[in-house]
Amino acid sequence: xxxxxxxxxxxxxxxxxxGAAVLRLTQIGKVPPDPFYDxxxxxxxxxxxxxxxxxxxxxxxxxxxxxxxxLWLQVASVKxxxxxxxxxxxxxxLAGILAVPLLFEAIRRxxxxxxxxxxxAALAVLPVEVITARSDTMDGVMMLLLVIALLLVVRxxxxxxxxxxxxxxxxxxxxxxVKLLESLVALPGLAVLAAFGLPGSLRKRALQLASAGVLxxxxxxxxxxxxxxxxxxxxxxxxxxxxxxxxxxxxxxxxKDRLSGKSPxxxxxxxxxxxxxxxxxxxxxxxxxxxxxxATRLLARVGPLSGQRLGMEILIGLILGIxxxxxxxxxxxxxxxxxxxxxxxxxxxxxxxxxxxxxRVRRAGAAGLVVWMLTGLALFSHMxxxxxxxxxxxxxxxxxxxxxxxxxxxxxxxxxxPAMAAGMLVxxxxxxxxxxxxxxxxxxxxxxxxxxxxxxxxxxxxAGGRASWLGAGALAMSLVAVLxxxxxxxxxxxxxxxxxxxxxxxxxxxxQAPLSAYLLAHRDGAxxxxxxxxxxxxxxxxxxxxxxxxxxxxxxxxxxxxxAKLKRMIAAGLVRYAYLSTFCxxxxxxxxxxxxxxxxxxxxxxxxxxxxxxLPRGGLLYLxxxxxx
Numbered sequence: 294x295x296x297x298x299x300x301x302x303x304x305x306x307x308x309x310x311x312g313a314a315v316l317r318l319t320q321i322g323k324v325p326p327d328p329f330y331d332x333x334x335x336x337x338x339x340x341x342x343x344x345x346x347x348x349x350x351x352x353x354x355x356x357x358x359x360x361x362x363x364l365w366l367q368v369a370s371v372k373x374x375x376x377x378x379x380x381x382x383x384x385x386x387l388a389g390i391l392a393v394p395l396l397f398e399a400i401r402r403x404x405x406x407x408x409x410x411x412x413x414a415a416l417a418v419l420p421v422e423v424i425t426a427r428s429d430t431m432d433g434v435m436m437l438l439l440v441i442a443l444l445l446v447v448r449x450x451x452x453x454x455x456x457x458x459x460x461x462x463x464x465x466x467x468x469x470x471v472k473l474l475e476s477l478v479a480l481p482g483l484a485v486l487a488a489f490g491l492p493g494s495l496r497k498r499a500l501q502l503a504s505a506g507v508l509x510x511x512x513x514x515x516x517x518x519x520x521x522x523x524x525x526x527x528x529x530x531x532x533x534x535x536x537x538x539x540x541x542x543x544x545x546x547x548x549k550d551r552l553s554g555k556s557p558x559x560x561x562x563x564x565x566x567x568x569x570x571x572x573x574x575x576x577x578x579x580x581x582x583x584x585x586x587x588a589t590r591l592l593a594r595v596g597p598l599s600g601q602r603l604g605m606e607i608l609i610g611l612i613l614g615i616x617x618x619x620x621x622x623x624x625x626x627x628x629x630x631x632x633x634x635x636x637x638x639x640x641x642x643x644x645x646x647x648x649x650x651x652x653r654v655r656r657a658g659a660a661g662l663v664v665w666m667l668t669g670l671a672l673f674s675h676m677x678x679x680x681x682x683x684x685x686x687x688x689x690x691x692x693x694x695x696x697x698x699x700x701x702x703x704x705x706x707x708x709x710x711p712a713m714a715a716g717m718l719v720x721x722x723x724x725x726x727x728x729x730x731x732x733x734x735x736x737x738x739x740x741x742x743x744x745x746x747x748x749x750x751x752x753x754x755x756a757g758g759r760a761s762w763l764g765a766g767a768l769a770m771s772l773v774a775v776l777x778x779x780x781x782x783x784x785x786x787x788x789x790x791x792x793x794x795x796x797x798x799x800x801x802x803x804x805q806a807p808l809s810a811y812l813l814a815h816r817d818g819a820x821x822x823x824x825x826x827x828x829x830x831x832x833x834x835x836x837x838x839x840x841x842x843x844x845x846x847x848x849x850x851x852x853x854x855x856x857a858k859l860k861r862m863i864a865a866g867l868v869r870y871a872y873l874s875t876f877c878x879x880x881x882x883x884x885x886x887x888x889x890x891x892x893x894x895x896x897x898x899x900x901x902x903x904x905x906x907x908l909p910r911g912g913l914l915y916l917x918x919x920x921x922x
Contacts, residue, residue: 299406302397302401302406302409302410305410306393306394306397306409306410306413307394309393309397309410309413309414309417310390310393310394310413310417312417312418313389313390313393313416313417313418314390316417316418316423316783316787317386317389317390317423317426317427318386319787320787320790321378321379321382321383321386321427322377322378322379322382323378323790324378324382324427324428324790324791324792325790325792325794325796326378326381326429326792326794326836327428327429327430327792327794327795327796327797328796328797328798328799328800328832328833328835328836329349329357329794329795329797329798329829329832330357330364330367330429330430330431330794331381331429331832331833331836332349332350332798332832332833332835332836333347333348333349333356333357333361333364334364334367334368334371334376334381335351335376335835335836335839336348336349336350336351336353336835336839337361337364337365337368338368338371338372338376339351339839340353342527344361344365344368345361345519346361346520346523346528346529347359347360347361347364347529348529349529349532349828349829349832349835350828350835350841350842350844351835351839351840351841351842352820352821352841352842352843353529354529354530354841354842354843354844354853355529355530355531355532355828355844355847355853356528356529356530356531356532356539357531357532358531358532358533358534358542358546358547358848359431359471359472359473359542359543359547360470360471360473360516360517360539360543361516362467362470362471362516363384363431363434363435363471363472364431366384366434367380367381367384367429369384370383370384381429382427382428382429384434385425385426385427385428385429385430385431385432385433385434386426386427386433388426388433388434388436388437389422389423389425389426389433389436389437390426391437392416392436392437392440392689393413393416393417394413395437395440395441395444396409396412396413396416396440396443396689396692396693397409397410397412397413398444399440399443399444399447399693400412400413400693400696400697402444402447402448402451402654403447403654403655403658403659403662404621404655404658404697404700405700407700407703407765407768408696408697408699408700408701409696410696410700411695411696411697411699411700411768411772412692412693412695412696412697413692413696414696414772414776415606415610415691415692415695415696415772415775415776416688416689416692418776418779418780418783419602419603419606419688419691419692419779420601420602420603420779420782420783420786421598421602421603421681421682421684421685421688421793422436422685422688423783423786424602424681424786424791424792424793425681425682425685425793427786427787427791427792428682428792428793428794429794430682430793430794431471431472432472432475432682432683432685432793433685434471435468435471435472435475435476435685435686436685436686436688436689438464438465438467438468438471438476439464439465439468439476439479439686439689440689441461441464442461442462442464442465442468442479442483443461443479443483443486443689444461445457445458445460445461445464446458446461446483446486446487446490446661447486447654447658449461449487449490449491449501450486450487450490450491450492450653450654450657450658451654453491453492453493455501455504455505458487458491458501458502458504458505459504459505459508461483461487461505462505462506462508462509462512463508463509463512465479465480465483465509465513466508466509466510466511466512466513466515467512469512469513470512470513470515470516472685472686473543473547473548474544474547474548474551475683475685475686476686477686478665478668478669478672478686478687479665479668479686479687479689479690481664481665481668482661482662482663482664482665482666482668482690483661483665484502484661485657485660485661485664486657486658486660486661486662487501487502487505487657487661488502489656489657489660489661490653490654490656490657490658490661492653516539517539517540517543520539530844530847530853532828532829532847532848533546533547533847533848534546534847534848535851546848550678551676551677551678552676552677552678581595581596581597582596583596583597583598583679583681584596584598586674586675586676586677587674588674589674590673590674591603591604591607591670591673591674591684592604592607592608594726594727597681597793598679598681598684599727599782600723600726600727600778601727601728601778601779601781601782602681602779602782603681603684603688603691604723604727605720605723605724605727605775605778605779606691606692606695606775606779607670607691608719608723609695609698609699609716609719609720609775610666610691610692610694610695610698611666611694612698612715612716612719613695613698613699613701613702613712613713613716614666614693614694614695614697614698615663615694615698616698616701616702616708616712617697617698617700617701617702618659618660618662618663618694618697620701620708621655621659621697621701622652622655622656622659662690662693662694662697663694665687665689665690666687666690666691666694668687669684669686669687669690669691670687672686673686673687680793680795681793682793695775698716699716699768699771699772699775700768702716702749702767702771703745703748703749703752703764703765703767703768703771704752704764705752705753705755705760705761705763705764706753707753709749709753710746710749710750710752710753713745713746713749713767713771714746714749714750716771717742717743717745717746717771717774718742718746720738720742720771720774720775721738721739721742721774724738724739724774724777724778727778728778728781731781734777734778734781737773737774737777738774738777738778741770741771741773741774741777742770742771742774744766744770745767745768745770745771745773745774746767748763748764748766748767748770749763749764749767749771751763752764752766752767797829797832798829798830798831798832798833798835799832799833800831800833800834801909803908803909804908804909804913805833805834805837807906807907807908808823808834808872808906808908808913808914809834809837809838810907811902811905811906811907811914812838812870812906813838815869815870816869817866817869817921818866819866819867819868819869820841820867820868821840821841821842821843821862821867821868822834822838822840822841822842823842823843823868823870823871823872823914824842824843824844824845824854824859824868824870824871824872824895824917825842825843825844825845825871825872826845826846826871826872826873826874826875826886826887826889826892827844827845827846827847827850827886828844828846828847828848828853829848830872830874830886831872834872843859843862843867843868843871845859845871845886845889845891845892846886846889846891846892849884850883850884850885850886850887850888850889851884852889852890852891854891855890855891856890856891856894859891859894859917860918860919863917863918863919863920864919868917868920869916869917869920869921870902870914870915870916870917870920871895871899871914871915871917872913872914873887873892873895873896873912873913873914873915874913875887876912877892877893894918895915895917895918896912896915898918899915899916899917899918900915900916900922901914901915902914902915902916903915
């Protein structure tokens with residue numbers, strides 16, 4: 294039977310999880326969709342072949358650039374509840390919610406219930422995670438799998454049972470199938486946790502780690518390997534690849550090229566260091582590009598990866614978390630009382646000979662979490678091509694260090710009260726910089742920081758049970774101080790319907806509606822609704838009409854349908870129209886789809902019917918050469 298203190302802790306975590314659900318589900322249907330992935334979900338729902346390969350368009354000529362494991366969840370959601378903006382995002386939102394109690398359980402076992410509660414609260418309100426969970430991208434599901442892997446490895450360290458370690462390896466392998474190399478950010482830290490935490494002889498640990506490594510590789514490469522079973526002519530061309538292979542898309546396009554910054558997305562507003570943006574709208578701030586690679590990139594005042602959304606938790610997590618890791622591994626686990634939940638009560642439980650020492654578990658956990666955190670910081674501070682959602686690869690470590698650091702600093706002790714005061718001083722100063730002196734939020738942060746410091750000092754000077762309750766007050770107030778900035782960013786993101794999607798292939802309303810109506814009325818039995826200049830330019834039309842698209846080029850203007858093949862398709866009545874949205878000029882890049890040979894051939898020989906179709910300008914829709922009017 295669970296102890297009274299354990300029930301109290303889970304009651305608090307339940308309230309935190311409820312708050313996480315409110316942040317992730319409120320007005321989720323109003324968040325703009327991602328045409329690229331939504332087009333794939335629409336196409337994958339049409340056949341098992343499309344479902345397995347992650348077909349981007351219903352004809353399965355091309356597929357998305359990643360394994361479709363996460364999209365399988367979205368297909369299930371839309372099949373069960375209908376194809377809506379809400380159902381498309383539901384798996385991501387649920388993943389973000391479920392990660393909160395699971396992170397609590399992992400950190401509770403590694404450190405203390407108080408640290409677990411603080412870590413769960415930090416993850417629940419972390420703005421970059423909230424925004425990602427409200428978007429129809431796949432990073433939130435990957436993050437959940439990383440938390441599951443962490444919890445399973447922790448159980449392996451506690452019990453010494455290899456089955457838990459194998460479960461963690463499998464979860465990490467599935468995370469790779471969801472978001473490829475982004476999931477590897479957690480691998481070094483989890484490996485360190487297992488290597489230093491597993492009980493037994495060196496030989497036994499080596500065998501367990503080797504077995505886990507083999508299982509990880511099998512699970513991680515399972516889908517990529519399975520695609521090779523099908524004949525080449527039955528496999529869609531993987532968008533982004535140079536040879537059509539899903540392997541090439543996974544390790545070159547989504548690996549080497551992203552790390553090096555090759556073919557980056559176009560940037561908009563130029564960031565102006567020192568410029569003040571207090572009057573800018575959230576949308577205007579979001580369009581300021583992420584800072585170039587630097588050690589302080591994740592602490593920026595503005596932009597989609599500003600300190601409001603991530604940097605605050607990183608900074609305070611490092612200031613308090615690192616000392617906690619270094620100084621807190623020398624004795625038995627400790628932590629303040631939280632609503633009657635004391636770590637001392639937790640630690641009084643008897644352990645059998647099969648359980649490793651709590652201290653060894655803590656030391657291994659400290660090493661693993663620090664390595665995970667530093668791996669993420671190093672990668673995302675220097676990665677050339679970075680999207681905010683990529684940092685989901687280490688958000689659990691950020692929340693864990695913050696939770697452990699605050700719980701440690703709130704515990705009575707000579708060194709901890711000064712550490713709490715220093716952390717709260719930095720919190721107040723950084724919050725003022727991030728909020729530009731916004732009155733309400735700034736005063737909440739300042740008041741909570743002062744109270745946290747006061748409680749921590751009083752706890753250090755007080756003996757007995759009263760000190761534990763003062764420590765609980767210090768922890769509660771420090772959480773309010775640190776997380777107020779994030780909660781403000783959350784509410785703003787919800788109000789402004791902020792999404793982390795790329796919106797690749799979103800057609801304007803004055804284009805999509807008349808284009809769809811005209812093509813459906815003049816399809817005349819053709820297999821393909823239209824030929825598209827680029828595979829990714831017309832995603833929202835696929836979402837709307839769910840009809841096959843003849844793809845002229847894939848990524849970087851690489852020709853997929855040659856002129857000769859297109860002529861045969863026209864002669865067979867398979868396609869009648871082409872949608873071309875850009876122009877090839879003397880300054881156009883060689884990788885511009887508009888400069889591809891089949892596109893130039895259509896512009897030279899086709900009949901422009903854009904005005905006839907009711908489109909806002911000419912040069913968009915062409916009747917293909919040789920097609921019947």
